[in-house]
Amino acid sequence: MSITITCNGKTVVIDGNDFSQNIRIGNNNVFCNGKLVLMDINDNDVIVKGNCGSINCGGSVTVDGNVRGDIDCGGSCNCGNVSGEIDAGGSVTCGDVGGDIDAGGSIRFNKK
Numbered sequence: 001m002s003i004t005i006t007c008n009g010k011t012v013v014i015d016g017n018d019f020s021q022n023i024r025i026g027n028n029n030v031f032c033n034g035k036l037v038l039m040d041i042n043d044n045d046v047i048v049k050g051n052c053g054s055i056n057c058g059g060s061v062t063v064d065g066n067v068r069g070d071i072d073c074g075g076s077c078n079c080g081n082v083s084g085e086i087d088a089g090g091s092v093t094c095g096d097v098g099g100d101i102d103a104g105g106s107i108r109f110n111k112k
Contacts, residue, residue, distance in 0.1 A: 022053040026058070060073060060076045061078070075089055079095070083099075
């Protein structure tokens with residue numbers, strides 16, 4: 001499987017096992033499992049298509065898939081199921097969450 005990461009119109013496709021890709025956005029760069037994959041993005045918002053591990057970014061995050069780990073973002077979060085926790089500075093819309101949700105805005109989730 002692979003995942004697609006898009007920031008500020010720049011896109012990269014990462015090959016790897018589902019849920020093994022940990023994504024971090026910082027200093028205008030995108031890192032996947034510690035490896036630099038996108039440079040000079042000029043934006044901290046991220047869109048991920050596919051399943052991934054944890055995500056850490058200063059902006060908003062959208063995941064078209066599930067997250068096996070935590071999401072820590074400075075903006076809003078829109079995602080599928082998350083096995084860990086979500087810490088967002090904005091609103092959260094998500095599927096099932098295994099841990100806690102801490103949001104600076106509203107929370108909409110599907111809890112079974």
